[in-house]
Amino acid sequence: MTNKTRHHALELHHVTKRHGSGDTAVTALDQVSLSIPPGTFTAVMGPSGSGKSTLLHCAAGLDRPDSGSVTLDGHDLTDLDETALTRLRRERMGFVFQSFNLVPTLTVAQNVALPLEFAGRRADTRQVRGLLTRLGLGDRTGHRPAELSGGQQQRVAIARALLSQPAIVFADEPTGALDTQSAREVLGILREAVSVSGQTIVMVTHDPVAASYADAVVFFADGRIADSLTRPDAAAVAARMASLGGGAR
Ligand SMILES: Nc1ncnc2c1ncn2[C@@H]1O[C@H](COP(=O)(O)OP(=O)(O)OP(=O)(O)O)[C@@H](O)[C@H]1O
Numbered sequence: 240m241t242n243k244t245r246h247h248a249l250e251l252h253h254v255t256k257r258h259g260s261g262d263t264a265v266t267a268l269d270q271v272s273l274s275i276p277p278g279t280f281t282a283v284m285g286p287s288g289s290g291k292s293t294l295l296h297c298a299a300g301l302d303r304p305d306s307g308s309v310t311l312d313g314h315d316l317t318d319l320d321e322t323a324l325t326r327l328r329r330e331r332m333g334f335v336f337q338s339f340n341l342v343p344t345l346t347v348a349q350n351v352a353l354p355l356e357f358a359g360r361r362a363d364t365r366q367v368r369g370l371l372t373r374l375g376l377g378d379r380t381g382h383r384p385a386e387l388s389g390g391q392q393q394r395v396a397i398a399r400a401l402l403s404q405p406a407i408v409f410a411d412e413p414t415g416a417l418d419t420q421s422a423r424e425v426l427g428i429l430r431e432a433v434s435v436s437g438q439t440i441v442m443v444t445h446d447p448v449a450a451s452y453a454d455a456v457v458f459f460a461d462g463r464i465a466d467s468l469t470r471p472d473a474a475a476v477a478a479r480m481a482s483l484g485g486g487a488r
Pocket residue numbers: 258259265266267285286287288289290291292293294337
């Protein structure tokens with residue numbers, strides 16, 4: 240481990256990722272370099288199709304870049320085989336998928352406890368219930384995902400990613416399906432994870448108000464970092480978004 244990597248929770252170095260091949264090939268990430276210090280909250284914004292989800296998937300080792308390197312929590316992901324990568328993900332990382340990815344046959348509480356159990360640890364039932372209650376789902380712990388609204392499913396996905404207090408949490412539009420009040424609650428929990436527990440959060444969002452909870456905003460356009468802001472306020476974020484042509488959704 241070099242000094243440099245020890246000081247970053249996440250480091251991308253000239254990461255390029257193409258999807259598809261031939262005439263339909265799309266360069267989703269084009270030589271992206273990015274360093275994120277531990278204990279910080281970063282928002283990733285940009286128009287639809289600009290590469291935000293691809294960035295999160297490559298950063299979390301769910302997808303392999305075509306070139307460049309990703310260093311997560313001091314580990315160069317290109318050096319890791321699938322087993323080591325899986326272990327790193329289970330022990331150090333939480334991921335909130337844009338499409339939630341809940342297990343349909345499991346209850347809400349079982350879904351939330353699943354990553355911990357995969358990591359060979361026991362989930363504390365009271366802790367699971369407490370987290371779900373904070374997210375407004377205390378009376379839904381025994382339901383299956385299909386019995387929940389989209390916004391409720393999204394909050395289950397958030398609880399699942401946060402339960403083990405992982406060092407780094409990737410969240411892909413975690414408030415995309417939520418009403419203002421639930422979104423505020425979720426953003427407060429994410430902010431607290433950073434400010435109180437020292438976790439690192441990287442969150443994709445289209446919402447300038449959500450981005451204003453972060454310490455910094457990185458703006459993507461056409462697979463490249465187009466701009467960034469530190470200590471963002473919602474108005475400044477909205478103005479930058481507008482100038483990138485994506486607007487706020
Ligand atoms: N599996 C795939 N196969 C082919 N092309 C893909 C695939 N996944 C993403 N792409 C393309 O790569 C580009 C970046 O996609 P990505 O999902 O990263 O965008 P995004 O910024 O997350 O968009 P959104 O805000 O709509 O979620 C898009 O042009 C998309 O069509």
